[in-house]
Amino acid sequence: MSKPTELTLYVAGQTPKSQAAIRNLERICAENAAQNFVIKVVDLKENPRLAREHNIVAIPTLVRQLPVPIQKIIGDLSDTEKVLVHLQLGSAA
C-alpha cells in the first residue's frame, strides 16, 4: 500500500467557504479512493492558536503535510483539477 497522504484542512466554523471546502475535499477523496489519504479537519474558530503550526492566515486552507514538502492551497477546493495539480495529489501516488 502507498504511503499515506496527510492532509489538514483548516476551516472557520460554518462560513460558506469552510463548509464548501469540507464537502469538496470529501468528494475529491472519494473520486481518488485508490490513494491513501489521512485527513484532519481543524476548526480555527474553536482554537485559533492551531493556525500557528502551519502559519495559516486565510481560511479555508488545505495543507499537505506528507509527503514533504508541505503544500498549501487556499479556497473552497471547488476547482478539483487545481487541487490535484497544486497539491500534487495525483503524482504523489
Next chain:
Amino acid sequence: MTTADPLQDLPFDELRRRLAEAEETLRAIREGDADALVVRAADEDAVFALAGGDESYRALMEAMDIGAVALDGAQQVLYANAALCHLLGCTTAALQRDGLFAQLDPASAQIARETIVRAGDDRHQTQFVQHHRGASRHLVLTAAPLPLAFGTGCALTFTDVTARIEAAAARESERISRAVLTSANEAVVVCDRHGRVTSANAAAAALARTEPAGLAFEDAFPFGFPIGGAILHPGELLAIAADGNEIKGLEASADYLSPPRDLLVSVAPLRLSGEAIGGSVITLVDMSERKDIEKRQTLLMHELDHRVKNTLAMVISICSRTAAGCQDIDDFRGRFVRRIQALAATHNLLTERAWTGVDLAAVVKAELAPYVASTGPSVDIRAMACLVPPNIGIAFGLVLHELATNAVKYGALSRESGTVTVTGAPAGPRRFAVEWRERGGPAVSPPTRHGFGQTLITRSLKGGDGTGAEIAFDPEGVTCRIVIPTE
C-alpha cells in the same frame, strides 16, 4: 538597542517560499477565495469572518421574489436585487449609478422618501398607486432600519399587489353582480360561450323546464317562437349574442310550463374585460299577466258595448211605448224620465257589485225610496235577500217602478194609511217568488185600458218555466205575484 530580524538567518530559498506564500494569501483574500482570516496577537489569536454577513443578506435578498434594496445612511444604493430591477425596469448598474429615486416617478419618489423618514425607528409601510408606463399598479412599500458597520441605512421592499387588489375588486364586483342578479325582478340568465347556463336568478329559475345551472340554454328554456319570426330556436339567440349583437323584446312562449307563459326575450353579449365576449345575458319578462289583462280588457269592452246597446234598445223601447200612451209632451216627459230614473237606480246597484249581480232587496228599497216618508204610507220588505243576474235585476227594477207608480196614483201609496208589503220566498230551483201586496188604499177596480205599465209588469220577467208576473186587482188592494229566474 537593536532588535534582531527573525528573517535574517533564514536561507534564501525559505525566504522566497515564504514570500510566495504571502503573495498567494493576499491573492486569495483579494479574489475572495477566503472568507475568514486568522489575526495573530500577542495575547490571543482570533478568527474574523470576511464579508460573510454581507453575502448572506445579499443571498437572502436575491431569493426574495419581491423587489428589495438596501440604502446606506445617505440613501445611496448598497445593493438591489434582480426583482427590484425587474419591477422598476432598470439595471443594477443604473440603480447604483443614479440612485433609487431617479428610477421612480416624482410622486413615487416622494412617497419613498417619506416612508424612509417614518421608518427611522421602526418598520413602516405605505400602499400607493404608481403610474408606470401608461398603466397603474398598486405597490406596497415597506421600509425598515438597516444597521450597518458605520451608521444605519434602510431596507426597502417593493411589492406589486396589483393582481391581488384587482382579484379582490373582481371578487367584489362578482359579489355585487350576483346580488343585483338575485334581487332583479326580471328573470336574468347568464350563459358561457358554450351556451351553458352559468347562473340564473330565482325569477329565471321559475321559468326553466328544470334546474337550469349547468344545462344548455335550449334544454333549460325550450321556448317556442312565432313562425316566420327572426328566431326559430333558442340556440339562435345565443349565436346572435356570440356575434356581438343584441335583440330586444322578442315574443316567445313557454308552453312547457303549467300554465303556459307568454314571454318577452332579450339577449345581449356578455362582455368581459378587454371587450372579449364571454357568453350571453338573456332577460325574460313574463307577459302572461299583461296578456291576461289585455284579454280581460277586450272582454270588458265587448261586454260594455253589449250592455250599452241593450240599454239603448231598452231606452228606445221605453221611449216609444211611453209616448204611445201619453196625452201630451209634458205627460211623456214625466213618465219617461221616471222610468229612466228607475233604470238608472238599478244600474247604480249593479255598478256597486261590478255588474256581477244585484240583490232584489236593494232593488226594492231603491225603487220605493222616492215614495216612502216617515209620516206617509208604510212599506214593509220581507225576506227579499236574493242575488240575481244584471238583466233580471234591471227588469225587476222596471216592474217595481211600474207597480210603485200605480200604487202612488191609484193604490195604497196614495193614502197615508196605505201599506205595501213586498215578500220574497224561494220558488223551486233557480226561481224566486215575490209578492207585492197593497192594502189600506182606495177600493180597487180593474183598469179599463191595458197600458204599457201593465204590459211591462206582466211580460218583463216572463221567461217560461213558470216565471213572469200575475197581477190581481182585488177591491181591497192590488196583489202582484212575480216569479223570477235567479240564473
